[in-house]
Amino acid sequence: MNLYDSKAQTLREFVPLKAGEVGMYVCGPTVQGAPHVGHLRSALVYDILRRWLAAKGLRVTLVRNVTDIDDKVLEKASEAGVPWWALAYQFEQEFNAAYRTLGIEAPTYEPRATGHITEMLELVDRLIDAGYAYQATDGSADVYFKASKWASYGELTNQRIEDMVDDAEGQLRGKLDARDFTLWKAAKPNEPVTAQWPTRFGAGRPGWHLECSAMATRYLGARFDIHGGGLDLRFPHHENELAQSRAAGDEFANFWLHNGLVNVGGQKMSKSLGNSTFASDLFTQARPIAARYFLGSAHYRSVLDLHDSALAEAESAISRVEGFLARAERKLGRRDFEGHHDRYQQLPTAFVSAMDEDLNLPAALAALHEAVRAGNAALDAHEDAAAQVELSAVTAMVDVLGLNPNSSVWSVGQGDSAESKALGSLMEALIAERNLARANKDFARSDAIRDQLKAAGIQLEDAADGTNWSIS
């Protein structure tokens, strides 16, 4: 398959470094606030990529970190009057809950920055030994990376170091050059002692860039297949990661992937505009499966716009797919696959080539809808064999995309509960009564039942072989 490598600025054929295995590192959140739609999109993109690679038979190791120590974490915790680690953990849990709601699978490893101080300090030592890092000249415990010495600096974002704006003129503090960046931060007087780790430079805590390099190589080795993250992280974060890891002698990522950002109503999300849409907002406006459909409906590298009707459109579109699956499964039974290989065989070629071409999700969804239409047509024509083929295809696609409505991830707290059994028997009785009224041409009565149910959020669907119901 081909993937767009941001560093090479072109599509490249993806070949795993080690046959049959893929190592992926994705920048996770700094847990200093509640998850918003941008965080969710990023996590979702790599979840789908991971599922696709797995569907192709590759063994994927996905690492997504949690930045649980950072200036903002300390600042917010201090404002809230709670310990920084409590604040970080609270938001980490919120992120995980939002990921689960969206059906995003847990990463293979989910390292926290604070759990990898040793690895980070080792990396700092290697950089100092190699002459690419130095302790601050003002005697503080800050440690900087010598960007000006690393000749390849700027290779990820195609910038020349001499073109970079030195806006920090006069704010060098202990830096030799304004473009040098912080690897390790000296503890400040007002910061809690729990946010400090002793080092030979003095007490301090890790800089953001250092964390990711240390954790990526800790779990994936000195060279690994894919490094992903949001487009806003390209510079300086990823540029710095690349520089420090390479300067330390690690080859680092083979592919750099960047997902596009989410706009709200055509505008960038920002605190000052007050238009940030959080996971909690999203889930009150749409069912999780519809939210997932929406977040995956644009190409992963495009800007995704959350406009007024976007979620309603996604809801309609996924309902169509759900409707077909429910209808086909009533008639033909649920399609179960023997395994990944069996499932992969059922995927239409248009879907496979779309996914293989830089994860072209809009084209993949087009293939999905095409199969749904063909499947519905086959059911209408009572061509069961043809319908079965489409049912298999749709089930396989929806599995790969994480949009299978039958998946247990969407039905937390539902299923075989006493409530749902009670509802089922009530519905059975009401449907029987309505059908009796219809047979007697008492349409006033039958429509009253239908309207009443609709007001309660229950849709009826009259099929040739009986009446079905669903909750919207």
Add this chain to the structure above:
RNA sequence: GGUGGAGUGGCUGAGCGGCCCAAAGCAACAGCCUGCAAAGCUGUAAACCCACGGGUUCAAAUCCCGUCUCCACCUCCA
């Protein structure tokens, strides 16, 4: 100033030299189905030829040049 991305039907959104008189979804309209609906299917209309102007080519939405507009990033602290 530098780097990168984008401008396609009413909306969303693929396509990035010929298969494009441009996928798919949403919205609209009509027919079939239905007691009537819903769902489904079929069809229609919808992009004054894909921001604008020029060029290359047998052939351009797709390549080149210019212009306009929009977006992202350009070092912790933003």
